[in-house]
Amino acid sequence: MKLISWNVNGIRAVLNKGLTDFLNTEMPDILCLQETKARPEQVELPLEFGAYKGYWNSAEKPGYSGTAIFTKETPLNCSLGLGIPEHDTEGRVITLEYNDFFLVNVYTVNAQDELRRLPYRLEWDTAFRQHLNQLALKKPVIFCGDLNVAHQEIDLARPATNRNSPGFSDEERASFTTLLESGFIDTFRHLYPDKTEAYSWWSYRGGARERNVGWRIDYFGLSPALIDRLHDATILPHVLGSDHCPVAITLH
Numbered sequence: 001m002k003l004i005s006w007n008v009n010g011i012r013a014v015l016n017k018g019l020t021d022f023l024n025t026e027m028p029d030i031l032c033l034q035e036t037k038a039r040p041e042q043v044e045l046p047l048e049f050g051a052y053k054g055y056w057n058s059a060e061k062p063g064y065s066g067t068a069i070f071t072k073e074t075p076l077n078c079s080l081g082l083g084i085p086e087h088d089t090e091g092r093v094i095t096l097e098y099n100d101f102f103l104v105n106v107y108t109v110n111a112q113d114e115l116r117r118l119p120y121r122l123e124w125d126t127a128f129r130q131h132l133n134q135l136a137l138k139k140p141v142i143f144c145g146d147l148n149v150a151h152q153e154i155d156l157a158r159p160a161t162n163r164n165s166p167g168f169s170d171e172e173r174a175s176f177t178t179l180l181e182s183g184f185i186d187t188f189r190h191l192y193p194d195k196t197e198a199y200s201w202w203s204y205r206g207g208a209r210e211r212n213v214g215w216r217i218d219y220f221g222l223s224p225a226l227i228d229r230l231h232d233a234t235i236l237p238h239v240l241g242s243d244h245c246p247v248a249i250t251l252h
Contacts, residue, residue, distance in 0.1 A: 007244035017241035034107035140223035
């Protein structure tokens with residue numbers, strides 16, 4: 001089973017930048033998208049999406065945030081958001097229940113310039129962690145998406161100059177540590193603990209992508225009960241169309 005996660009920075013834009021070719025090449029069983037920036041009725045999907053059932057969670061604010069999942073296997077259940085009104089206006093979470101796991105697609109809050117949204121970001125992190133932990137009481141969990149944090153210094157090209165930048169503040173990094181320690185595994189680092197220059201996001205400024213001056217802020221996390229099923233975890237920097245690239249896992 002192949003699962004792919006991609007912050008597309010606008011699904012309508014990326015449909016014009018090769019999303020269909022990507023789908024035909026990779027043929028994922030499940031495709032999780034973040035920052036869709038659209039409602040489903042605003043998007044004319046190509047025929048290639050006919051093999052998938054789509055689940056959308058759009059922000060109340062037009063053209064902002066949003067998530068979607070396209071899955072070949074129909075899930076048992078679908079829920080949108082965290083069930084907390086103050087956290088559920090921006091379309092940031094979709095949870096699908098399958099026979100042997102829950103899948104959670106997330107677009108985590110950005111702390112923003114000068115960390116002005118950091119207090120809310122940390123409240124969000126707590127609520128999201130509690131959501132995953134509650135699900136994990138029932139069956140194993142896979143979570144994926146743009147977590148908007150580079151966890152360790154190895155996860156970005158210039159850690160020294162970005163210390164306490166949004167996405168690399170001590171508080172955000174500690175919060176992600178708490179999430180993992182609550183019962184989840186960062187799949188990429190589990191398989192490739194020392195791999196450097198492995199990034200999933202690059203600024204549009206200064207030719208950052210061409211020079212691979214990036215950050216790894218997109219993840220797949222697993223409950224330990226699923227780790228024996230993990231075959232590989234990959235980052236696909238050759239796939240263009242967004243300031244993020246897709247990340248993927250394959251499960252036995």
